[in-house]
Amino acid sequence: EVQLVESGGGLVQPGGSLRLSCAASGFTFSSYEMNWVRQAPGKGLEWVSYISSSGSTIYYADSVKGRFTISRDNAKNSLYLQMNSLRAEDTAVYYCASRSGSHGGFDYWGQGTLVTVSS
Amino acid sequence: SYELTQPPSVSVSPGQTARITCSGDALPKQYAYWYQQKPGQAPVLVIYKDSERPSGIPERFSGSSSGTTVTLTISGVQAEDEADYYCQSADSSGTYTVFGGGTKLTVL
Numbered sequence: 049e050v051q052l053v054e055s056g057g058g059l060v061q062p063g064g065s066l067r068l069s070c071a072a073s074g075f076t077f078s079s080y081e082m083n084w085v086r087q088a089p090g091k092g093l094e095w096v097s098y099i100s101s102s103g104s105t106i107y108y109a110d111s112v113k114g115r116f117t118i119s120r121d122n123a124k125n126s127l128y129l130q131m132n133s134l135r136a137e138d139t140a141v142y143y144c145a146s147r148s149g150s151h152g153g154f155d156y157w158g159q160g161t162l163v164t165v166s167s
Numbered sequence: 168s169y170e171l172t173q174p175p176s177v178s179v180s181p182g183q184t185a186r187i188t189c190s191g192d193a194l195p196k197q198y199a200y201w202y203q204q205k206p207g208q209a210p211v212l213v214i215y216k217d218s219e220r221p222s223g224i225p226e227r228f229s230g231s232s233s234g235t236t237v238t239l240t241i242s243g244v245q246a247e248d249e250a251d252y253y254c255q256s257a258d259s260s261g262t263y264t265v266f267g268g269g270t271k272l273t274v275l
Contacts, residue, residue, distance in 0.1 A: 079242065083264065093202070093253050095264040107262055110168060142208055153200040153215035154255070160209060 050074040050156045052144050056165065057161030064134050064165070070127040070144030070158055077152075078122035081147040083154060085131050087138035112138075125158070134165045169193060169258040171267035178273040185241040187270045189254030192235055199237040200250060201230060203248075204269075210253065211268040241272070249274045 056068040084096040097118040098107040105116055108143070117130040127144050141162050143152040173192040179185040188197040189199060199217050202210035212221055214230035217237055228244045237256075241248055 081247070085266075092251075092269040093204075093255075093266040095255075095266060096262065109263070148215070151215040151219065152198060153212045153221075154210070155212055155215075155221070157209035157211075 050146075052146065052158035054142060054158040054161035055167065057142065057163045058090065059166065060134055061162045061167050062135060062165055065084055065132045066130065066163060067143070067155045068129040068142055068144075068161060068163070070129075072125045072146070073091055075146070075156075077125040080149065082118075082120060083145045083147060084118060084127075085143045085154070085157075086138075087143070088137070088140040089158075091140075094140070098147075099127070100133055112129045131163070134163075136165050139163060169256050169265050171256060171264065171265050173252075173254060173267040174268045175268070176271045176273065178213065178275055179244050180275045181246060182243055185244050185248070185272055187239045187241075187252050187254075187272065188236055188255075189238070189267045191256060191265070191267075193259040194235050194237055194256060196255045196259055197257045199230070199232065199260060201228075201239045202253045202255065203250045204253065205250045213252075244272075244274055245272050248272060 051073045070163045081096050115133045121126045141160040142163045143160045146156045146160045148155040200223045201214035204210040213228050217232040218230040229240045251269045253269045
């Protein structure tokens with residue numbers, strides 16, 4: 049069974065940092081492109097970042113570029129999101145999602161981890 | 168930045184057909200995907216590559232594309248289909264993923 053389990057969310061002050069993790073199991077993680085997607089309370093989905101299967105290609109949404117860093121450790125079947133200089137508007141549930149190699153859709157999602165940026 | 172536009176809400180009675188549209192300039196070049204999200208749950212892929220249905224998704228869900236608009240159609244809507252629906256695609260370069268603003272489907 050495919051599982052994606054996020055962790056690392058919590059309450060952080062504006063300007064602070066947080067590192068999210070996503071543990072993958074049930075599939076060949078090293079073969080899959082991965083993404084982070086977030087959802088602010090009561091709002092829609094917002095794509096945050098993409099990383100290729102090898103980690104050699106990375107993209108960010110303009111809203112997080114220069115502040116967030118995506119990475120992965122294929123030996124540990126894990127995806128990460130280092131978030132620095134956090135702002136109130138970064139408050140959201142953060143999901144990791146795998147991208148299907150056959151059709152490009154986000155076929156598996158974690159349950160999400162809540163990040164709250166507040167003083 | 169590139170945007171996908173969806174109606175905020177659609178309402179239908181049980182058994183009727185719901186159509187949710189998504190418009191974007193790059194849709195003739197890029198595939199569209201549709202996700203269903205129920206309260207407190209992660210999104211679920213219901214349509215990929217404009218019109219293909221993943222295994223396990225009921226046949227009443229279908230997708231179509233015409234020019235700069237893609238449409239999710241739910242035939243014979245059931246109460247359990249009440250949810251938020253999001254379209255997703257990419258900009259013209261294929262680099263950046265974009266989600267539509269979401270459509271709340273209400274089953275009357």
